[in-house]
Amino acid sequence: MYVTVNHRRRLALLSATMTAAVTATMTVTVSLLVAACGGQPASQTRAEALVSTTASSPQAQARTQPRRKSSPLALGLLTKAAQAAMLTSYWGVEIVTNSGTDGSVSEFESEVWHVSGGQTITQTQAAGANVSAQPYQSEDLNGQSPEGVLGVTQTLVKLLETHYVVTYGGVAQLDSRPARVVEVWRADGSLAAQFWLDQATDLPLQRQVFTDSVSPKSAHVISLDAFNEVQFGVPSQMPAVVPAAAKAAAMATMAPPVLLALNGHGWVVKSTMPGGLTLFSGGRTVTKSGPVLDLAYSDGLFVVSVFEERGKLASTLAGWQKVKLGGQTVYAAEPDEGSLTWAGRGMVYTLIADAPAQTVVAAVGVLPHDESPGFWKRLSHGFARLAHLANPFG
Amino acid sequence: MSHLGDLLSALVDGEVSGADRDRVSAHLARCAECREEAAALRELKRELRSLAAEPLDHADAGTAMTQRLLAISAQAGAAGPIVPAHQRKHHIVPARIHGGSRGPERQRGPERQRGPERQRGPGGPGRTTQPKLSKRNRRFLVLGAMSIMVTLGTAAFSVGGGTDTAPGPRITPQYELYSEEHAIDTGEVPLTGPPAGSSTSPELEPAGQAQEP
Numbered sequence: 269m270y271v272t273v274n275h276r277r278r279l280a281l282l283s284a285t286m287t288a289a290v291t292a293t294m295t296v297t298v299s300l301l302v303a304a305c306g307g308q309p310a311s312q313t314r315a316e317a318l319v320s321t322t323a324s325s326p327q328a329q330a331r332t333q334p335r336r337k338s339s340p341l342a343l344g345l346l347t348k349a350a351q352a353a354m355l356t357s358y359w360g361v362e363i364v365t366n367s368g369t370d371g372s373v374s375e376f377e378s379e380v381w382h383v384s385g386g387q388t389i390t391q392t393q394a395a396g397a398n399v400s401a402q403p404y405q406s407e408d409l410n411g412q413s414p415e416g417v418l419g420v421t422q423t424l425v426k427l428l429e430t431h432y433v434v435t436y437g438g439v440a441q442l443d444s445r446p447a448r449v450v451e452v453w454r455a456d457g458s459l460a461a462q463f464w465l466d467q468a469t470d471l472p473l474q475r476q477v478f479t480d481s482v483s484p485k486s487a488h489v490i491s492l493d494a495f496n497e498v499q500f501g502v503p504s505q506m507p508a509v510v511p512a513a514a515k516a517a518a519m520a521t522m523a524p525p526v527l528l529a530l531n532g533h534g535w536v537v538k539s540t541m542p543g544g545l546t547l548f549s550g551g552r553t554v555t556k557s558g559p560v561l562d563l564a565y566s567d568g569l570f571v572v573s574v575f576e577e578r579g580k581l582a583s584t585l586a587g588w589q590k591v592k593l594g595g596q597t598v599y600a601a602e603p604d605e606g607s608l609t610w611a612g613r614g615m616v617y618t619l620i621a622d623a624p625a626q627t628v629v630a631a632v633g634v635l636p637h638d639e640s641p642g643f644w645k646r647l648s649h650g651f652a653r654l655a656h657l658a659n660p661f662g
Numbered sequence: 663m664s665h666l667g668d669l670l671s672a673l674v675d676g677e678v679s680g681a682d683r684d685r686v687s688a689h690l691a692r693c694a695e696c697r698e699e700a701a702a703l704r705e706l707k708r709e710l711r712s713l714a715a716e717p718l719d720h721a722d723a724g725t726a727m728t729q730r731l732l733a734i735s736a737q738a739g740a741a742g743p744i745v746p747a748h749q750r751k752h753h754i755v756p757a758r759i760h761g762g763s764r765g766p767e768r769q770r771g772p773e774r775q776r777g778p779e780r781q782r783g784p785g786g787p788g789r790t791t792q793p794k795l796s797k798r799n800r801r802f803l804v805l806g807a808m809s810i811m812v813t814l815g816t817a818a819f820s821v822g823g824g825t826d827t828a829p830g831p832r833i834t835p836q837y838e839l840y841s842e843e844h845a846i847d848t849g850e851v852p853l854t855g856p857p858a859g860s861s862t863s864p865e866l867e868p869a870g871q872a873q874e875p
Binding site: 353364419420421424493519549551553555557558560562564566571573575577578579580581582583585587588601607609611614616618620622643646647649650651653654 | 814815817818819820821830831832833834835836837839840841843844847848849850
């Protein structure tokens, strides 16, 4: 059932994706030009923008033709895609490719089973010893916000509208299936992402995220999610999983204003994160070691989750590697290096990010860290500790 | 006026003896006035003696002070003079009391003094140089102090690092739980697998493994 993904396939996938993007853009461009010649109401600006897209990379086109307003059609398509991810029954193989903070590329392949309005089960192919190959059932049993739908949720679509300009890019073929292309643009006119939505079911089939690069030549794909081999209808066989309630305590969801009210009461709750990410969700989970605060930041495209817990880091952190990030010493989880943990001012922070490396580095930098004491401070601290130990009355 | 005349004062001075002493004693037994006068004279004599004794005591104190100074001088000679570095080679020391009254003499450095005045024993007459033993002791003292400082500094530096003083339990990030929560936020497939070997929960982690990561 699993598709073997190797480096050659990844390159082929990226190449095919780019080809599909260009083909889609050319198709729409030609259609609009024909429509314009035939007296159809297509604006000159729109046509010029799409023509320039065929002449150069999307980045170059975006620099010369910045858009200022999202298309209601495009936003509607993304909203329908978010709904379709919950209301449609399907099975498929999702391949997620990300660029890590250290420039490395991580790739995960998962099967996704989803029953309309019901449960979602995912099973990730083991990536070494670090990622479990056991089936996982979404904690969202009523299909309101299930995981594993290519990052298209209604909450993120609303954030996209707030932070980006969303436009409709036309129709393209993706794995012999017609798909509508929705493009996401930054305020400076650079292309941030492209979504391929199945024309028949509106289900998201692919998402590409591009770097925010000043130079079009250096712009490249930093994230590629593809939903392949999709079969619609209720899956005939679904793997047995452990009930979600037995795995973890349910998180008590808290609205951003409530979360922000905790700031200064022993918690560090920032309203924004570098990269234009805003606090949009969060909650509180009680674990065996104490309460954990979950803070989710996003701009609709990238998501950074920060988990805060009172205490200090354990003496041994198996599976985590000590790395230097933006001048700060942190521990990175091995699966994709997108998970980082460190201690600061009596708290342990764990950050999991689906975001560009520079955003992750900046986010790590704005949170507290235990700084390494200087020579004299450490010496003074040591003498004080020795004096405390030697004090018979202490 | 005393009935006894000069005999009374001679009695007080202890200069009456023989028949005169018996006669004076017989008179004093009968004459209260003479007894009072004799007592007054004795009291006066005690006062005069006490006054005369004070200069005598001062002289004794001065002698004692001199002896103490001599003793200190002898000890200083044994330990060597404390001389600033810039005066080490040509410094002036007082003439030794025991060595006579030759007055201040120019002190030569130990490496230069080869004449007969050089004394090897402590406190010997004419001794003006440092003995080798005191220099060695001073060196040992400096080395010992430095060793103690280095040892204490190393120990303090060793125990002064880390964040063991931070309150709260030791936390192992619950990667699987966090990943699930993050997946809910992103709408992506969660990476449910914990990092390799991190199945040890915080409350089960042996306290004896406390090492700062």
